[in-house]
Amino acid sequence: MPATRGGTGRRRGASPSYPPFLHEPYASTINRAPGHALLDPPKGGFDIAGPGPLLAPVVGAEADLTTNAGRGGEAIGERIIVGGEVLDTTGRRLPHVLIEVWQANAAGRYIHKKDQHDAPLDPHFLGIGRCITGDDGSYVFTSVKPGAYPWGNHHNAWRPAHIHFSVFGAGFSQRLVTQMYFPGDPLHRLDPIFNAVPDESARQLLVANYDHDLTRSGWALGYRFDLVVGGRSATPSENSPAG
Amino acid sequence: MMEVTPPQTIGPFFHDCLLGRPWHGALSTKGAASDMMVAGRLLDGNGDPVADGVIEIWYADRNGGYASRSEQSGEIPERFARAATDEGGAFAFAIRKPGRVRLASGNLQAPHLNVVVFARGLLDRLVTRIYFDGDAANDADPVLAEVSAERRRTLVASRRAGAAETYHWDLVLQGSDETVFFDA
Numbered sequence: 001m002p003a004t005r006g007g008t009g010r011r012r013g014a015s016p017s018y019p020p021f022l023h024e025p026y027a028s029t030i031n032r033a034p035g036h037a038l039l040d041p042p043k044g045g046f047d048i049a050g051p052g053p054l055l056a057p058v059v060g061a062e063a064d065l066t067t068n069a070g071r072g073g074e075a076i077g078e079r080i081i082v083g084g085e086v087l088d089t090t091g092r093r094l095p096h097v098l099i100e101v102w103q104a105n106a107a108g109r110y111i112h113k114k115d116q117h118d119a120p121l122d123p124h125f126l127g128i129g130r131c132i133t134g135d136d137g138s139y140v141f142t143s144v145k146p147g148a149y150p151w152g153n154h155h156n157a158w159r160p161a162h163i164h165f166s167v168f169g170a171g172f173s174q175r176l177v178t179q180m181y182f183p184g185d186p187l188h189r190l191d192p193i194f195n196a197v198p199d200e201s202a203r204q205l206l207v208a209n210y211d212h213d214l215t216r217s218g219w220a221l222g223y224r225f226d227l228v229v230g231g232r233s234a235t236p237s238e239n240s241p242a243g
Numbered sequence: 244m245m246e247v248t249p250p251q252t253i254g255p256f257f258h259d260c261l262l263g264r265p266w267h268g269a270l271s272t273k274g275a276a277s278d279m280m281v282a283g284r285l286l287d288g289n290g291d292p293v294a295d296g297v298i299e300i301w302y303a304d305r306n307g308g309y310a311s312r313s314e315q316s317g318e319i320p321e322r323f324a325r326a327a328t329d330e331g332g333a334f335a336f337a338i339r340k341p342g343r344v345r346l347a348s349g350n351l352q353a354p355h356l357n358v359v360v361f362a363r364g365l366l367d368r369l370v371t372r373i374y375f376d377g378d379a380a381n382d383a384d385p386v387l388a389e390v391s392a393e394r395r396r397t398l399v400a401s402r403r404a405g406a407a408e409t410y411h412w413d414l415v416l417q418g419s420d421e422t423v424f425f426d427a
Contacts, residue, residue, distance in 0.1 A: 009426030017249040019366040028364030031288040038426035044347040046427035049310040051323035089244045102260035112256035128260045179251040197249040230247040
């Protein structure tokens with residue numbers, strides 16, 4: 001089966017969550033999607049410990065994006081608290097997981113030098129953060145709600161408001177890069193990246209839920225976003241030294 | 244079983260987060276004690292450079308283990324590196340020679356780097372491996388054995404003439420020289 005489909009392999013074929021690599025409405029996939037099917041590795045080949053548990057304590061947390069530009073001011077925009085749990089597919093919570101996040105500012109502009117969208121930069125906002133899940137697998141960070149922004153994929157194309165998440169689980173195959181979206185955004189149905197996920201209920205896993213219990217009165221609105229990583233955490237027996 | 248959170252593309256604006264502070268300067272060329280270099284280019288289906296990709300490598304220590312606790316704390320482990328491609332699609336890693344990892348089946352694998360690549364236009368990560376040309380262990384490697392003979396070469400870095408042990412390996416996303424990727 002070509003890798004253009006969701007896949008029939010052990011990992012990608014087992015879940016409706018995986019988008020195909022080739023999704024022509026998202027133009028950049030046309031020259032970058034692999035044409036060959038992914039190979040199922042021999043059992044255990046990639047069931048190894050990943051770098052995440054070694055990276056997390058070194059990299060550390062930077063969980064307040066409203067002030068971490070470090071210039072003594074606060075970011076402009078609708079203050080949000082984003083929190084949730086990182087779990088594996090058995091429902092087990094994953095502690096000490098490193099999460100790196102990045103996003104546009106409230107006007108829909110990234111600090112990245114390649115973003116030339118005609119919207120103002122905010123001197124008090126970098127849009128970069130990191131958190132580490134606690135012993136209970138939970139994370140939380142504070143930011144401002146990112147704005148939608150235009151991109152050149154097709155005529156009048158706009159990305160819905162989103163926050164990029166990069167996650168290292170415990171096992172190597174638990175590596176995940178995804179995007180978190182916001183509930184009620186009218187741009188979801190028009191976005192080819194979001195809609196590359198073929199299954200409607202899987203797409204909804206990318207949309208955070210407004211959580212009034214996470215909302216802090218007078219301060220910030222709360223959004224809950226759990227991450228379920230595929231793959232396996234390594235077990236001790238998988239790391240036997242070479243004889 | 245819970246459904247996995249779907250992956251989405253990394254997009255083009257990750258550099259300040261994934262390669263900025265505290266990562267900046269700490270990755271891919273660190274390790275004065277490195278004994279090998281692997282360099283190459285990330286290319287698309289037209290043979291054009293992918294100038295906005297990021298590659299992560301992860302490999303076993305000399306004893307073939309991954310979860311070593313003996314590494315110095317306070318520093319990013321040597322066996323992990325992350326590098327963005329430059330305007331020409333080029334990347335480079337300074338590494339130590341990986342140890343050999345035994346599968347649960349008992350089979351011993353040849354020395355290799357595990358590779359994950361992300362880029363705009365990739366809706367999910369891609370996983371592959373780099374083996375080293377000239378290593379006699381490659382002939383008996385159980386993962387290489389699963390790859391067709393004509394595509395096996397895409398997983399083997401070639402020796403470059405030069406002072407240090409320098410290897411060349413291109414990561415080709417699509418086309419006639421497409422790298423083998425694993426569903427991992």
